[in-house]
Amino acid sequence: MPTLDLINLRKQFGSVTNPVVAVNDLNINVADGEFLCILGPSGCGKSTALRMVAGFEEPSGGDVQIDQQSIINMPPNKRPTAMVFQKYTLWPHMKVYDNIAFGLKLRHLPKNQIDQEVQASLELVGLGRYGDRYPAQLSGGEQQRVAIARALVLKPKILLLDEPFSNLDALLRVRLREELRQIQRNLKITAVFVTHDQEEALSLADRIAVMSKGELQQLDKPATIYARPKTLFVADFIGAMNMLDGEVNGGVVKVGNQRLPSPAECVAAPAKIAIRPEDVIVTQTGEGAWHGRITQVSDLGHYRKVFVQSPDLGMLKLYLPKSIEINDGEMITFKPTRFLIFQGPLPPFEVKL
């Protein structure tokens, strides 16, 4: 039952005088059979973290453990991990068969067993009859499937994937990631999947580790990440969010010209109020509600995306049901049903109305 633990993992590039901290004090635990996504904007240290697990990058501090055993002193070719890269990394001078068989041959398996396992892994990724082709004769999507087969055929304890589908078009990306997830579920393999695409992470992961500037922001289930972001960064980065300035004072928080209830634990100080576009209802009364002018309405299937220019809140994005009749340029009155109050670096308070 392979588990993976990153413990206070740290990586610093650059010189002593001008250090670049790519990964800072990262703690992530991956359970047996779990599919964990590392999500974050470009340059936040996702690849560096993954490469330290694979052994291509030496940590500046901390530990990496598989099944509670440190692997930090193992060279990459001895580690029980297998990686799928963002770039196409099939060896161009070898046929697909030989690409997949390479690792098996190193393990001195008998020829007929190698044949069987290569074939089985090719079937697994739906390329049963591609063994005789050279990588240059495959499409990008097919190449990445072969790369996945090449990693899976070695039955690694941990499968590492560094944005494996980001070079592919949107439709293929969605299809391949679903296929990958299915394979991972069937094989019950432990996997870490790096991506900068939140939709990808939200739809695939058992849990998501959100990173920013080398640091872990939050490690939770997708639904929790969406509903209860722990930091302002996560609130802003995941999904759409309206960020408003507020001021807490004695059980109420003043946002714009309205007062909303706030928990007693909030201190009297400025705060950031985060409201999801869908956590808003349109009302008739002016009590506790803001008003604004609709500047843009787009029809998105079962709901409408509406931009509202409010005199004291600025521009807001709302998702409203199609049952409500609204048009460009009209005035609208609305109030939140649920919001988060962020104060300093503490986790936010949730308020439901």
Place this chain on the structure above:
Amino acid sequence: MKIDPTPAYHQPTMFGYRISTRTLRREAFGIFALVALTLIIIGPMMTVFLWAFAERWRQPALLPTEWGLSYWYETLARNDITSAMPMSLGLALTVTALSAIICLPAAYAFARINFPGRQGLLLSFLAVNAFPRFGLYVTIAVVFFRLGLVGTLPGVILIQLVNTLLTMIWIPTSAFQNIDRALEEAALDVGAGRLRVFFQITLPQVFPALAAALLLTFVSTFYEAQGALIIGIPGIRTMAVLMYSYINNQIVVQYGAVISLMLWLPSLVLLSFAQKFLRGNTVSSGFGV
């Protein structure tokens, strides 16, 4: 749907094939280029070739007036020639092999490791070739003389090694640089050791470039005369050195012509071999598909 009864195109034909005017123009240019190249490259070579088999060739005649192999017999009967040929071949092979052993690991390091002074060192190899060689050789000769290397095989090997550095470092370095590191990492990842990664992943991909560098090195060493002449005399006499002295000292053109023909032989063999090999290799590995 309406079907257009007139044929889609009317084009001139050549040898039964339809040829558009554009193809025709391109074709004509190709033929012209070929002829020009032939005249420039093959012309002089042809002259040498004819001279080697000419017993007599007076000015106005377009071709030799008497043909024969007598100069071949005479040349091949000479001791200095029969010993110079194996000497030249052996020397070129040794220098190429040594150069590969020294330069290829260095080239790999240049491509993969970013050490201080890397750029300067790379440029210094160019410097050797950027200035007139002769002065350099004379200076080296003075040093070699003190070391007792003048007139010896190690001396000539050393001086010719210097000549090969540029080709054998620059070409492989850029070839190694073009190999994505991730390809090597992927091989490490599935369990291959560093050496295996180099020999089974990296090397096969730079092979065409390496073969070209080796070939150039071999051929240029085989023809190299200046260094071999200054450092090698009197003990070491290569074919190239002999050819120079024959051309300089003999009034009869044929000796020089015969020796140059003999000098072509190894390069022709190597080139045809290389061409076949390189083509096979690139096609089978799917490059450029």
